[in-house]
Amino acid sequence: MVSSGSLRITATALLLLSPVAVAAVPKVSRTGRYLYTDDGNRFFIKGIVYQTQGNDTECALDVGVIVSGPDNPLNQPSTFVDNLADGAACTRDLPFFQKLGVNTIRAYAANSSLDHDSCMSTLSNAGIYVILDLTLPLNGSIDTTLPAWSTNTLDQYLRTIDAFEKYDNVLAYNIGNEVILPSATQSAPFIVAAARDIRAYLNSKSSSALVGYAAIDGSSSFVENVADFLACNRSAEPGNASIDLYGLNDYQWCGNASSNTFNGLNSQFANYGVPAYFSEFGSEDCSPNPRVWTEVPVMFNSSMTDVWSGGCAFSYFSASSRGHQFGMVTLSSDNSTVTTNGDFDNLAAQFNAVKFVNSPAQVSVKAAPLPACPATASSWPVSNTLPPTPDDTACGCLADALSCVFQPPTPDYMVLVGELIGIACGLYGQAGGSCDDISADGETGVYGTVGMCDPTIKLTYIFSQYYESNHRAPDACLFSGNATINSAAGFNGASAAMTSCIPSPSATFTLSAPPVLIPVATPRTGNSTSNSTSTSSQGSTGGAGPKSAGGIFVGISGAVGCLVWGTLWTLL
Numbered sequence: 001m002v003s004s005g006s007l008r009i010t011a012t013a014l015l016l017l018s019p020v021a022v023a024a025v026p027k028v029s030r031t032g033r034y035l036y037t038d039d040g041n042r043f044f045i046k047g048i049v050y051q052t053q054g055n056d057t058e059c060a061l062d063v064g065v066i067v068s069g070p071d072n073p074l075n076q077p078s079t080f081v082d083n084l085a086d087g088a089a090c091t092r093d094l095p096f097f098q099k100l101g102v103n104t105i106r107a108y109a110a111n112s113s114l115d116h117d118s119c120m121s122t123l124s125n126a127g128i129y130v131i132l133d134l135t136l137p138l139n140g141s142i143d144t145t146l147p148a149w150s151t152n153t154l155d156q157y158l159r160t161i162d163a164f165e166k167y168d169n170v171l172a173y174n175i176g177n178e179v180i181l182p183s184a185t186q187s188a189p190f191i192v193a194a195a196r197d198i199r200a201y202l203n204s205k206s207s208s209a210l211v212g213y214a215a216i217d218g219s220s221s222f223v224e225n226v227a228d229f230l231a232c233n234r235s236a237e238p239g240n241a242s243i244d245l246y247g248l249n250d251y252q253w254c255g256n257a258s259s260n261t262f263n264g265l266n267s268q269f270a271n272y273g274v275p276a277y278f279s280e281f282g283s284e285d286c287s288p289n290p291r292v293w294t295e296v297p298v299m300f301n302s303s304m305t306d307v308w309s310g311g312c313a314f315s316y317f318s319a320s321s322r323g324h325q326f327g328m329v330t331l332s333s334d335n336s337t338v339t340t341n342g343d344f345d346n347l348a349a350q351f352n353a354v355k356f357v358n359s360p361a362q363v364s365v366k367a368a369p370l371p372a373c374p375a376t377a378s379s380w381p382v383s384n385t386l387p388p389t390p391d392d393t394a395c396g397c398l399a400d401a402l403s404c405v406f407q408p409p410t411p412d413y414m415v416l417v418g419e420l421i422g423i424a425c426g427l428y429g430q431a432g433g434s435c436d437d438i439s440a441d442g443e444t445g446v447y448g449t450v451g452m453c454d455p456t457i458k459l460t461y462i463f464s465q466y467y468e469s470n471h472r473a474p475d476a477c478l479f480s481g482n483a484t485i486n487s488a489a490g491f492n493g494a495s496a497a498m499t500s501c502i503p504s505p506s507a508t509f510t511l512s513a514p515p516v517l518i519p520v521a522t523p524r525t526g527n528s529t530s531n532s533t534s535t536s537s538q539g540s541t542g543g544a545g546p547k548s549a550g551g552i553f554v555g556i557s558g559a560v561g562c563l564v565w566g567t568l569w570t571l572l
């Protein structure tokens, strides 16, 4: 029997202990192309995808609730589930992670305003690492077809890092998932620029978290070009950009497949210079069903561990893609209890039988040579010139100096921005102007000076150019009630403002915290005296800018296509 006195002592002891929580998980770091824990043991990702899936869209299957309506003609999801903010669910699910024997979960979206302490500490205390994608649906990621690397997206990524930096169990931050597609490779330089800037930010915070990317599978030449482009030796360039962790979403192992299924991949990646893993695996619609996960003993066998560092099985929660059902658990209607299925039991058996191959020894590992950057070719129409580091101060300076300001009539303005950029560029083009300043072209490597700014600033820049080209006639700054004249702007004009605010775009990350996030989505007014420092990061359509097509500027609203999120669950 325990006396109340000793109980009180215990409680006091706990209170004293809790603020100085000891590191629950060992630090994982990269040596050459392998991962090691502090004690020098090889680290393998034995993981599962942990992300609630939302509703379908016309693009693919997307995470998040779709709010259809005039503001969202493309039916893209506008919300998402932040599973790492749901401490009760993490506590509920931990015993199942432990039954599976996973040491890592991969989550695809986090809201930096929410509290993740409960879930992250539950996981950390259980020795479970997190691979977190920094992207969000809709405008919170680099767009596949109209890519940009702009202040709003950079700031969102930095805010998420700021929110997670205090946790000891963040293994990696992914800067994108399946953004570069076989049919659309132009986003690749933007992804590498993001890797460069996120790496610099993590270095500035003395963070050892890895910078990752999760690639879509495809033909071997496509997979190789993407992998090499992301990892290649850019040591001669400012920022030294390269990812630290390459993920391949790979579903080629189907059912009770032949043990040589991965041979092609193994030889393809035999000399790859950065750690590689399967960021998603576990093909559905195979025989036998439930899934037998016979790839697991192969993936963790010495025949593969020289090349690969494990993988994340897809998926804990129910997730469907193209008619296939991937989930391993179902929740009761009140979310309180979990029921597992045969996929879960089989995966648990395979994962628990894994014995990590503890070689090569860390002391023997040298930095593996990085691949050469793939040359621009018709089969790989991608420039090796990277876009600059987005600069909030320069873009804010520009916004304050512009004469005709985008003033959205609705807080949900992200679709409107794309549409209006198309309209404004069309009008300005007819007037003999060009939208090159706000464009960004990953095929030619030509980046307009304003291309790094928030889309609302890009729009304001073109509004101002058009207004000024019409000799500042008041009706040239109307845009059906979406624009307003900024009389504080002065008379030097938009081009002069650009030259003076952004004299030389640079690829060097300037250490700065992201601007404070103001929940009310109002873009910068252009009036430097009215709260102008806080809202410059409020952005819009995925950094989407128009792409010049023979002098005719095409509106983006019909061409946004599937954002990175849209291909989240895609199989080839």
Ligand SMILES: *[C@@H]1O[C@H](CO)[C@@H](O)[C@H](O)[C@H]1NC(C)=O
Residues within 6 Å of the ligand: 053, 054, 055, 064, 065, 066
């Ligand atoms: C998907 O849509 C259905 C019907 O519109 C809705 O009941 C359900 O809650 C949605 N699911 C999610 C995860 O948003």
Ligand SMILES: *[C@@H]1O[C@H](CO)[C@@H](O)[C@H](O)[C@H]1NC(C)=O
Residues within 6 Å of the ligand: 079, 080, 111, 112, 113, 114, 136, 519
């Ligand atoms: C993040 O959470 C806050 C607080 O609930 C909410 O106001 C905001 O809209 C969320 N942000 C996103 C991008 O979902």
Ligand SMILES: *[C@@H]1O[C@H](CO)[C@@H](O)[C@H](O)[C@H]1NC(C)=O
Residues within 6 Å of the ligand: 235, 236, 237, 238, 239, 240
């Ligand atoms: C690139 O990184 C390497 C290794 O970290 C470092 O030695 C080199 O100085 C860097 N180069 C540039 C141009 O930053």
Ligand SMILES: *[C@@H]1O[C@H](CO)[C@@H](O)[C@H](O)[C@H]1NC(C)=O
Residues within 6 Å of the ligand: 256, 288, 292
């Ligand atoms: C898988 O295939 C092997 C060899 O073809 C066979 O021995 C084994 O029984 C099969 N397992 C299942 C679960 O079908």
Ligand SMILES: *[C@@H]1O[C@H](CO)[C@@H](O)[C@H](O)[C@H]1NC(C)=O
Residues within 6 Å of the ligand: 259, 297, 298, 301, 302, 303
């Ligand atoms: C494991 O690798 C060894 C050689 O490294 C090979 O002989 C064996 O067949 C492999 N086992 C599996 C399950 O892949």
Ligand SMILES: *[C@@H]1O[C@H](CO)[C@@H](O)[C@H](O)[C@H]1NC(C)=O
Residues within 6 Å of the ligand: 052, 081, 086, 333, 334, 335
């Ligand atoms: C169950 O959890 C999902 C995902 O977190 C959430 O969207 C849903 O609202 C929850 N349902 C209930 C009844 O709490």
Ligand SMILES: *[C@@H]1O[C@H](CO)[C@@H](O)[C@H](O)[C@H]1NC(C)=O
Residues within 6 Å of the ligand: 233, 234, 235, 367, 368, 369, 370, 371
């Ligand atoms: C990158 O290239 C530089 C210059 O050619 C070379 O000195 C360096 O060793 C290379 N680094 C790697 C990791 O391949």
Ligand SMILES: *[C@@H]1O[C@H](CO)[C@@H](O)[C@H](O)[C@H]1NC(C)=O
Residues within 6 Å of the ligand: 409, 416, 419, 420, 423, 479, 480, 481, 482
């Ligand atoms: C703003 O622009 C959109 C797109 O052209 C248009 O539909 C709308 O009527 C304009 N005005 C207002 C007040 O929304």
Ligand SMILES: *[C@@H]1O[C@H](CO)[C@@H](O)[C@H](O)[C@H]1NC(C)=O
Residues within 6 Å of the ligand: 485, 486, 487, 488, 527, 528, 529, 530
């Ligand atoms: C700028 O903001 C200040 C302070 O709110 C206000 O007095 C001024 O009229 C504004 N100027 C313009 C052009 O909106």
Ligand SMILES: *[C@@H]1O[C@H](CO)[C@@H](O)[C@H](O)[C@H]1NC(C)=O
Residues within 6 Å of the ligand: 529, 530, 531
């Ligand atoms: C600045 O923001 C504060 C708080 O959001 C608001 O109360 C105030 O009216 C704003 N000032 C101007 C000039 O917009």
Ligand SMILES: *[C@@H]1O[C@H](CO)[C@@H](O)[C@H](O)[C@H]1NC(C)=O
Residues within 6 Å of the ligand: 139, 140, 141, 152, 153, 156, 411, 412, 413, 414, 521, 537, 538, 539, 540, 541, 542
């Ligand atoms: C996306 O657009 C909304 C307004 O619709 C804005 O509040 C949010 O900050 C934008 N996010 C990014 C990353 O640009």
